[in-house]
Amino acid sequence: MKIVTDMEFTKELLKEMKKLFPQKNTLSAVQLFYKNQIPLSGFFLEKGKVILKKNRHSSIEVSPYSFFGLNECLNNDPSSFEAQALKDSTIYFLDKTTLLEILNTTRNTPLKDYIEKVIGNS
Numbered sequence: 001m002k003i004v005t006d007m008e009f010t011k012e013l014l015k016e017m018k019k020l021f022p023q024k025n026t027l028s029a030v031q032l033f034y035k036n037q038i039p040l041s042g043f044f045l046e047k048g049k050v051i052l053k054k055n056r057h058s059s060i061e062v063s064p065y066s067f068f069g070l071n072e073c074l075n076n077d078p079s080s081f082e083a084q085a086l087k088d089s090t091i092y093f094l095d096k097t098t099l100l101e102i103l104n105t106t107r108n109t110p111l112k113d114y115i116e117k118v119i120g121n122s
Contacts (some may be wrong), residue, residue: 005066008115017044018112020102021092024085032083032091033069039079041093042070050088052081067094067118072121074099 050062
């Protein structure tokens with residue numbers, strides 16, 4: 001799973017994402033997806049923590065201003081990790097339809113350019 005953190009992320013990009021993608025503030029730990037599941041959306045962590053677990057002994061902590069699960073969502077690939085957002089985290093749900101609309105637009109926008117960098121298309 002590719003995790004991309006803070007590649008020159010700006011307040012303008014965050015403002016645009018807030019308009020396009022739903023957010024959830026977690027009041028307790030929330031399972032985002034399970035190992036071998038195809039995530040229905042990609043994710044952006046604005047604040048808090050997300051733990052990605054490969055097995056009982058191997059885990060990765062996702063930092064704020066990180067994207068994860070985008071390639072799995074866009075390519076219909078099962079995740080090799082499970083993801084759990086911890087209490088008091090703010091998660092953006094980057095749905096596939098909106099992501100594809102952004103990526104397939106003919107005009108370049110800062111958000112399109114940024115997402116292309118995150119998924120490795122530029």
